[in-house]
Amino acid sequence: MSVHTSRILIVDDDPISRSNIKRLLERHEHDVVEADCVDEASQHDLDSFDLVISDLSLPDEPGTVLVQLARPIPVLITTSHASMRSAVDALKLGAVDYVAKPPDPDELLETVSRILHQQAARHSKPPAIADDxxxxxxxxxxxxxxxxxxxxxxxxxxxxxxxxxxxxxxxxxxxxxxxxxxxxxxxxxxxxxxxxxxxxxxxxxxxxxxxxxxxxxxxxxxxxxxxxxxxxxxxxxxxxxxxxxxxxxxxxxxxxxxxxxxxxxxxxxxxxxxxxxxxxxxxxxxxxxxxxxxxxxxxxxxxxxxLPPLRERDEDILEIADVLLQKACQRHGREQLQLSRATRQHIRDYPWPGNVRELENALERGVILAEGHLIHPDDLGISPAPASRIIPSATGMASSNEPARDNDNEEDLSLEDYFQHFVLEHQDQMSETELAHKLGISRKCLWERRQRLGIPRRKPPRRNTQ
Missing domain, CATH: 3.40.50.300 (P-loop containing nucleotide triphosphate hydrolases)
Structure with missing residues (x-):
């Protein structure tokens, strides 16, 4: 728990929704400030807040604009069920998380608490370490x-x-x-x-x-x-x-x-x-x-x-990649290089058997080979290996030492094909949490990939009330 009262900015053009969230947070001892659009929010000193909660659809500009304006303050996006796909795009732009509207009070409080805890932890991480x-x-x-x-x-x-x-x-x-x-x-x-x-x-x-x-x-x-x-x-x-x-x-x-x-x-x-x-x-x-x-x-x-392997740190991988990219750009004098959207997704999907060292080498290669101001997937020099060979047996999934399955072509599946195959095969017997654990990813990443690949969650059968 923070040693000070957390200060939160709510940005929403719906006064009822804004008021409900404000009352909920104030009952839990948060200091809350309101705004109804991006322009009004930007008139506040954004650095003075611990968290910004913004609706995705605002009258002047989308709430994702606040991700850049408030950085490094985290921005939590709220959105209606009809625009969930846009919420996933918001995550790719840097939003820390999203909740559906109208938010479930317990879910919102848990999400806010987790984000604030992570912010506090950033200030208690081990200090910088000088290498040789x-x-x-x-x-x-x-x-x-x-x-x-x-x-x-x-x-x-x-x-x-x-x-x-x-x-x-x-x-x-x-x-x-x-x-x-x-x-x-x-x-x-x-x-x-x-x-x-x-x-x-x-x-x-x-x-x-x-x-x-x-x-x-x-x-x-x-x-x-x-x-x-x-x-x-x-x-x-x-x-x-x-x-x-x-x-x-x-x-x-x-x-x-x-x-x-x-x-x-x-x-x-x-x-x-x-x-x-x-x-x-x-x-x-x-x-x-x-x-x-x-x-x-x-x-x-x-x-x-x-120490966890990189494939089990889905929430961290892009942050690590951005830091390593910045250092590689400085070493090679290419300060304006950025990762393309496709490259960022490629980095998230690749299992990185060589962990951070392999990621660092791939980004170094990308900085050297990139033409223009964007690094594309081909510049990294990596290609997803068959999923059955790269996911360790410790995850309870495929292993190179396992006997061949009935499907002789399974080893030729791409990562996304394997993901789809695994989810469809096991979602009737596993919860979302269990599925995410077996795949070595977070629940949020599981939901995102479901949306991207068009794999709906299987609805539980209705109980007979007669």
Whole structure:
């Protein structure tokens, strides 16, 4: 809940509708201001509001004009059932959400509360993180899954405990590690980042724990290891699942005893290091196969942070794309480039198996190849793969390891064909929430795609009242 009374602007040329919404919000302690058109609304200081609620159809200009005028203040669109398709267009123009008129009081209050909560969360997100190149990198997104991540970072960072970050490749695990370090009591000391998969197995123990002169062929000088270099600060071990077993045993001693021994030395050294580890692999499964020490897994997994893949962040993907596009344009000196409408839809529909890293590379390619001021889908250099191959089995849908289905041509379906096939096949047995969860999208996105593809919601059978 906000620490201050939220200030909301209602824009509607219907005085009865406007008055009803105002009374509802004021009963829940919101400060409400009214306007009957875009012109009257623009005479107010829009930056002073926390939310704008606007009818889609206004006498002078459509309510979507307020999306640009009020930015970054969120705009919630109200619309009659007859113009729901226009509401979807309003979302594409940047409206934060929409509600049907006349609004259901509970639905409207829940929607307003959620939007205001997201606004408040924007001010409590982890701070900007400087990468090695000196540019500013931030964690972007406000979907529910990322809100959980932000909360876990905020609570975990001050505690001097080991953290295990799990997530697919390209989801931003190093950004989480940097946020944990910067919000901890060790922020004034070093953060040492190590990619365990990038160091040859024969050298990794020497790199991590150091060695004495003459310890092995080629050891002509004494070397301080990266664990010792992080003394007093934080050590981030990315892709820890690639660590050899011998190095795992040495790392376990660091966690248990706070001691290291350089290769070729008989002396132990005390170190005070906070360890943050990350992996895209299942460490518990690796421990069952003997590839990862189970005792080390338990030592690492004191606190776990799970990063969602990009395909499960439907609400965030365009925001992330806009930020990455702006940075790519700055790097290549093409400040006026924008994503075409078709490209924005393409970005939303594509499953991004490589996550944010793949999206960043595609946008970089688009900036380089685009002609004119718009980036078109072909400029991104991606094409939707067969849905049955790109949606992981964790979603309960198709997987490349599943046996072939009766329909031999299903693997050749486009994403939209697969969506339509899945919805029609399962909507009698699943609720809208369950359908959206299985497809890895939000309910709002499910509704939008239904409208675009002309798939009506199946009406429940009438009950016999006799």
């Amino acid at each position: 190149g000196g540019s500013r990198r931030t964690m972007i997104g406000n979907c529910p899954a990322m809100q959980v991540v932000y909360t876990r970072i905020r609570k975990t960072a001050p505690a001097n405990v080991t953290v295990l970050i799990q997530g697919e490749s390209g989801t931003g695990k190093e950004l989480v590690a940097k946020a944990l370090h910067q919000q901890s009591g060790r922020a004034h000391r070093s953060l040492i980042c190590v990619n365990c998969a990038a160091i040859p197995e024969t050298l990794i123990e020497s790199e991590l724990f150091g060695h004495e002169r003459g310890a092995f062929t080629g050891a002509t000088t004494t070397r301080t290891g990266l664990v010792e270099a992080a003394d007093g600060g934080t050590l981030f071990l990315d892709e820890i699942g690639e660590l050899p077993l011998d190095a795992q045993a040495r790392l376990l001693r660091v966690l248990q005893e706070g001691e290291i021994r350089r290769i070729g030395s008989v002396d132990t050294r005390h170190v005070d290091v906070r360890l943050i580890a990350a992996t895209h692999r299942d460490l518990r499964a690796l421990s069952r196969s003997g590839e990862f020490r189970l005792d080390l897994y338990y030592r690492l997994n004191v606190m776990q942070i799970d």
